[in-house]
Amino acid sequence: MPGVPVNPIVRWFHQLGSPPYFDGFARRYAPWAYGLGGALMLWGMWLALYQVPADYQQGNSFRILFIHVPAAWMSLFIYGVMAVNAFIALVWRIKLSELLAMNCAPIGAAFTLITLVTGSVWGKPTWGTWWTWDARLTSELVLLFLYLGVMGLYGAIDDRRNAARAASFLALVGIVNVPIVHFSVNWWNTLHQGATIRLIGPSTIDASMLAPLLFTALGTKLWFIGSLLARTRTALTDLELGKDWVRRQLGVPR
Amino acid sequence: MPTMMLNTPPLLQAHQLAFARNDEPVFGPLDFHVAAGEALLVQGGNGSGKTTLLRVLAGLLGASGGDVQVNGKPAEREAIAEHTALLGHLLGHKGELSADENLRFALGLYGQREGITRSEALQQVGLAGFEDTFARSMSAGQKKRLALARLLLVPAPLWLMDEPYANLDLQGIALVNQMIEKHVHAGGAALITSHGAYATPAVRTRLLELTHG
Amino acid sequence: MPTMMLNTPPLLQAHQLAFARNDEPVFGPLDFHVAAGEALLVQGGNGSGKTTLLRVLAGLLGASGGDVQVNGKPAEREAIAEHTALLGHLLGHKGELSADENLRFALGLYGQREGITRSEALQQVGLAGFEDTFARSMSAGQKKRLALARLLLVPAPLWLMDEPYANLDLQGIALVNQMIEKHVHAGGAALITSHGAYATPAVRTRLLELTHG
Amino acid sequence: MASATARTALLALLRRDLLLVWRRRGDALQPAMFAVLTITLFPLALGSEPQLLARIASGVIWVAVVLAGMLSLDALFRSDLEDGSLEQLLLSPQPLALLIFGKVLVHWLTTALPVLVATPLFAAMLQLDSNLYGVLVLSLLLGTPLLSLIGAVVVALTVGMKRSGMLLALLALPLYVPVLIFGAGSVMAASQGLPYLGALLVLGAALALALVLAPLAAAAAIRIALS
Amino acid sequence: MASATARTALLALLRRDLLLVWRRRGDALQPAMFAVLTITLFPLALGSEPQLLARIASGVIWVAVVLAGMLSLDALFRSDLEDGSLEQLLLSPQPLALLIFGKVLVHWLTTALPVLVATPLFAAMLQLDSNLYGVLVLSLLLGTPLLSLIGAVVVALTVGMKRSGMLLALLALPLYVPVLIFGAGSVMAASQGLPYLGALLVLGAALALALVLAPLAAAAAIRIALS
Numbered sequence A: 001m002p003g004v005p006v007n008p009i010v011r012w013f014h015q016l017g018s019p020p021y022f023d024g025f026a027r028r029y030a031p032w033a034y035g036l037g038g039a040l041m042l043w044g045m046w047l048a049l050y051q052v053p054a055d056y057q058q059g060n061s062f063r064i065l066f067i068h069v070p071a072a073w074m075s076l077f078i079y080g081v082m083a084v085n086a087f088i089a090l091v092w093r094i095k096l097s098e099l100l101a102m103n104c105a106p107i108g109a110a111f112t113l114i115t116l117v118t119g120s121v122w123g124k125p126t127w128g129t130w131w132t133w134d135a136r137l138t139s140e141l142v143l144l145f146l147y148l149g150v151m152g153l154y155g156a157i158d159d160r161r162n163a164a165r166a167a168s169f170l171a172l173v174g175i176v177n178v179p180i181v182h183f184s185v186n187w188w189n190t191l192h193q194g195a196t197i198r199l200i201g202p203s204t205i206d207a208s209m210l211a212p213l214l215f216t217a218l219g220t221k222l223w224f225i226g227s228l229l230a231r232t233r234t235a236l237t238d239l240e241l242g243k244d245w246v247r248r249q250l251g252v253p254r
Numbered sequence B, C: 001m002p003t004m005m006l007n008t009p010p011l012l013q014a015h016q017l018a019f020a021r022n023d024e025p026v027f028g029p030l031d032f033h034v035a036a037g038e039a040l041l042v043q044g045g046n047g048s049g050k051t052t053l054l055r056v057l058a059g060l061l062g063a064s065g066g067d068v069q070v071n072g073k074p075a076e077r078e079a080i081a082e083h084t085a086l087l088g089h090l091l092g093h094k095g096e097l098s099a100d101e102n103l104r105f106a107l108g109l110y111g112q113r114e115g116i117t118r119s120e121a122l123q124q125v126g127l128a129g130f131e132d133t134f135a136r137s138m139s140a141g142q143k144k145r146l147a148l149a150r151l152l153l154v155p156a157p158l159w160l161m162d163e164p165y166a167n168l169d170l171q172g173i174a175l176v177n178q179m180i181e182k183h184v185h186a187g188g189a190a191l192i193t194s195h196g197a198y199a200t201p202a203v204r205t206r207l208l209e210l211t212h213g
Numbered sequence D, E: 001m002a003s004a005t006a007r008t009a010l011l012a013l014l015r016r017d018l019l020l021v022w023r024r025r026g027d028a029l030q031p032a033m034f035a036v037l038t039i040t041l042f043p044l045a046l047g048s049e050p051q052l053l054a055r056i057a058s059g060v061i062w063v064a065v066v067l068a069g070m071l072s073l074d075a076l077f078r079s080d081l082e083d084g085s086l087e088q089l090l091l092s093p094q095p096l097a098l099l100i101f102g103k104v105l106v107h108w109l110t111t112a113l114p115v116l117v118a119t120p121l122f123a124a125m126l127q128l129d130s131n132l133y134g135v136l137v138l139s140l141l142l143g144t145p146l147l148s149l150i151g152a153v154v155v156a157l158t159v160g161m162k163r164s165g166m167l168l169a170l171l172a173l174p175l176y177v178p179v180l181i182f183g184a185g186s187v188m189a190a191s192q193g194l195p196y197l198g199a200l201l202v203l204g205a206a207l208a209l210a211l212v213l214a215p216l217a218a219a220a221a222i223r224i225a226l227s
Ligand code: HEM
Pocket: A065, A068, A069, A072, A073, A076, A115, A116, A117, A118, A119, A120, A122, A123, A124, A126, A127, A130, A136, A137, A140, A141, A181, A182, A183, A192, A193, A194, A195, A196, A197, A198
């Protein structure tokens, strides 16, 4: 390999890009990410259901927040991860990035769907309707369509690598929607409430609600990492079926 | 007119060129070159990768390994576009345009070789009098001839010809060989794929065999 | 098994058969017949009407003059359907079905010849082990072989084969000839079109020349 | 010789087409997706005023279903034509009308049925009065097979043509109009408390007629179009 | 050697595509026809109540234009792909983005322009308030080229695929949504006496951006899709 990078972090990334190394990495760490993420989510949910006091306005229905908000964050976060990988896949043609980007899409679509469903379940008691066409809700629906479009395009092309590149391109074009989702509450006046939780500066949210929210948020992130690693590993094995390292791993004699 | 220019770099040079689809190699690492004044015959059975090779050389597909040089320089899009003309399985005619209109469009895109007019080219391929016939109402052989006229007209010196003999009867095959001979003797070059059942042109010819897988 | 049945009417008989498109004759009035135990080779250059003739005989196009008899009776749809099988330019496979599934469907439509199973037919055309391969991922030659297996399986005695040799390499051409020989010796018949550049099967063969226009 | 009966042929066809749908199951849901998208566009274009949406809900759903059905029609015979298996159907010793009936059945099962299943979702998106669900679903249940059958005749006519998409729309829409009028009309009537059974009965009668005649007409049309 | 410049290439392309449109002028009007039919379906599905129709008129027209544009998109590169002339465009020594711009221009001239010309007819059919004509036409004038340009990028991505019609719709509609919101929104706003210039300005800015970026993106996408 020409010019082996010296910086250890850069070198690690280079190593990770090699399919056999990634396979080992994913096999080792995916269960940990799943386990830790699951535990954090369960703990957060327990706090949310039993420790947080009922809201003086909304009663108990607001507890759906602890699913809705982390899922909503994930729906945007995963799109970002997908777009970054898509960019790397298009510019440097790294196979692993293609697969990572493509395997982000179904997970992201699932979280987007959860956001939409929990949002409308919550909307019924608070706004009196399952659905309205305001900017936040609409742009989130568009986000779902974008995820589905990426998946559909990836599935519709026979050659796996071309398919990944085409779908990556779509993912990059669709990134304009992400800031729209996030800032829609500021740009248009909507039913949906504005940002209340800030990383920097004071949050306008009750402190007792912050802890469970942080736990579920962290838990979903870890769960996503586990799921992404596991899916990508399967896809990689599938793609490299003829290669030596896969044969060795599956115990197929050469 | 000189038949060979030995002190210039070859028109096309491939070094360890390989292509893989879904990580399955279609053709292995190949080394070959085509110089001005000669033809390269690419032979191989069904599915051996002849068409794929031509598309890689034309820049329509990206190679998975190795590199290609056009006229001594790395094969960038511009260099390829300037030096090569492709005659593929699909001929690129519009059925609703006449023979002459089809040629005009091609010249608008590619520019025109000196010393030959559209009607002369049509005549050379045996389509004199067909200037105003719609491509749609031409027989398969005539369509192929129209595509050959395009090759005669554009300035590119290297012709990439995928199965130029297919669909032609014996007369048509002779015409193709004649065209290639003339082009090569005038300092051009050609890369021709074939199943191997046809007569080849009478020029200095090199052979590249593709084997399956 | 008898090789010929001289006291039965010919499988196919055309009398003054002609076809015109927009009142322009494609092929002239033709008289010919194909009896059990023989093959008819239809030869002609590009655009001479070979494909058109086969489609008329199969009942896909209506003749503009003359008449056709199948097995001694006027060619009604049912009679044609029972006695002929067409191998056209388009092979009629579904890419997303496996070789075996494709054959199963054909048998559901056409019924099955006695004394041969699907796997035997696949073996005879050299596709043993490809039962579960999707037609999509077969090479052009393998697809053609799959279509040949269909011919082996359906009960129709008269095979209408349009350019059966196209796209096949030398091995494949030999296979087709072998198949036709066996079929004809078992009392079947075949009508084969060709440009004339290929070896023909070693059976009693009649020749029909189509001239241009 | 084990000759094939019409029954085995129909079964073989259904088996094959359903298998193909399963192998390309991504495509099978696309008409439903299209209907969702069309229905989504309306509130966006009209602004989201619950009463207005509720008033036009059933009409919009019906129009979306008609458009989605029409667009997916194109695929009814196209792939069979392209790979030559339509020719094989024509050449087989089986009644062509029966085979076409089989193809229309699979088409309806895979394009209209998902839309039908998604109707409650659409209705919710457009704030349709929940009392009207029943009539809407019933009208769609009678109307969509009718659309598929009529559509089959039209596609059969245009089957050999290139770029027939738009032409198809042009030919099919006028024939779809009566179905739309009775279908959407029945829901409209129900929403205003008027009797709606008459419209549904008309749809039912037309469906019964089309079930018998449309495959025959389509078979005749296809033979004409391909020769 | 008379080598071709980018300008001669663009002119040759425009000449050829317009000539082709003229030779197939029957097809060129079909998107407009489709929009007419869609718009016709609405009064039929909703019952013809003048006030209701007038309220939804601009929205329906916009939706019909979006759908018609989307359906005709499929044809943008298809015939060039099928006969191999798309390959010839890719292989020519000219900037591909420029050639694509030419194709989009012809597409807009032949599909959107007739719809635009027919707008007064549509507006009359749906009893639209005549004060709103101006805003409607202006919004369509800014919006339809935007739709064509965005659409070109999406088609470019799906260009090598079989049966891409439905997928195309799935990919294009979400990107069309903002155009629709601002386009139909401006007319809605005008009808309620609210300021509508903002929405039109947004459309104009987006159009300016798309004029530059979309051809480049489409060129990149087409190279990806065809390799
Ligand atoms: C289908 C309906 C809904 C959808 C699609 C939706 C979507 C979203 C999205 C995408 C976010 C993340 C925004 C960001 O991080 O930039 C979010 C956050 C949030 N949503 Fe919803 N939502 C819906 C309904 C509701 C309802 C009914 C409520 C409560 C009344 C609600 C309360 C919240 C809250 C409190 C946040 C956190 C805001 C923050 O601090 O960032 N949402 N929602």
